[in-house]
Amino acid sequence: MAGLSNEKPVGSRAMAPGAGGSRCRAGAVRLARVLHTSALATYANGSFFMGTVVALTATQGAQLIIPATCLISAWAGRPRDSGLIEYLTRLARQDGSSVTEVVPLRADAWLDVAYLMSAASGMDLASAHAAVVAADRHVPVIADATTAAVLTVVAPAVTVEALP
Amino acid sequence: MGSKDRVTLTIDRDLLEQAEQAVRSGHARSVSTFINDAARRGAFVTVDQVMTEFTDRFGEPREEHYAWALKAWGLPEDTPLPGFGRPADGGAQQ
Numbered sequence: 001m002a003g004l005s006n007e008k009p010v011g012s013r014a015m016a017p018g019a020g021g022s023r024c025r026a027g028a029v030r031l032a033r034v035l036h037t038s039a040l041a042t043y044a045n046g047s048f049f050m051g052t053v054v055a056l057t058a059t060q061g062a063q064l065i066i067p068a069t070c071l072i073s074a075w076a077g078r079p080r081d082s083g084l085i086e087y088l089t090r091l092a093r094q095d096g097s098s099v100t101e102v103v104p105l106r107a108d109a110w111l112d113v114a115y116l117m118s119a120a121s122g123m124d125l126a127s128a129h130a131a132v133v134a135a136d137r138h139v140p141v142i143a144d145a146t147t148a149a150v151l152t153v154v155a156p157a158v159t160v161e162a163l164p
Numbered sequence: 165m166g167s168k169d170r171v172t173l174t175i176d177r178d179l180l181e182q183a184e185q186a187v188r189s190g191h192a193r194s195v196s197t198f199i200n201d202a203a204r205r206g207a208f209v210t211v212d213q214v215m216t217e218f219t220d221r222f223g224e225p226r227e228e229h230y231a232w233a234l235k236a237w238g239l240p241e242d243t244p245l246p247g248f249g250r251p252a253d254g255g256a257q258q
Contacts, residue, residue, distance in 0.1 A: 046222035
């Protein structure tokens with residue numbers, strides 16, 4: 001199990017394109033953003049910055065990618081309007097095209113996620129999952145400033161849009 | 165979320181019993197509410213509906229919020245913005 005050696009560069013496996021399986025979809029969706037737990041919670045607490053991120057999904061082709069772990073964590077955190085988070089999972093444009101993809105934590109991604117969690121003390125499962133999904137899809141993550149700072153260090157290949 | 169119409173539906177007996185049980189136990193105000201909620205959980209919600217819900221609850225975003233969101237999406241500044249919740253003035257403070 002050389003892959004579990006602490007001598008391996010932390011995060012390098014997780015951040016390799018397509019890491020964790022053959023599910024790389026680079027190019028399939030040009031305009032997409034991964035929503036971290038903090039982005040979802042901030043939205044459901046009434047952040048206008050996140051509200052406008054959601055509003056702009058009316059733009060054709062824009063897609064919100066929500067790691068299931070982030071979805072669960074944000075909803076369980078009891079934001080002011082958890083119904084808004086629930087709506088996000090069913091979001092569609094006027095023409096019926098789906099806006100949101102909820103991405104499950106796949107069994108074959110466990111080691112990628114574990115590497116990230118071991119790289120940063122206190123990094124939660126959902127944050128690591130979000131980073132792995134973002135690396136896999138080659139799209140930025142939207143997160144709060146605290147999370148952004150951590151991800152920038154442990155997952156430098158992932159672009160993070162830090163909420164104001 | 166939207167206006168209501170009165171229609172006649174045919175539903176499975178066990179679902180009706182579930183709805184009636186939910187009303188009796190206080191988990192639904194009425195059979196109609198129960199059916200509405202169940203249908204809504206399986207239905208798409210449009211961006212317009214979500215933003216109406218959002219602005220009704222929290223107020224309307226300002227230009228500065230849209231400016232940041234355009235940047236976060238990597239969209240040009242002259243991208244046409246959605247018609248809802250984008251006043252040039254009067255947006256709530258957040």
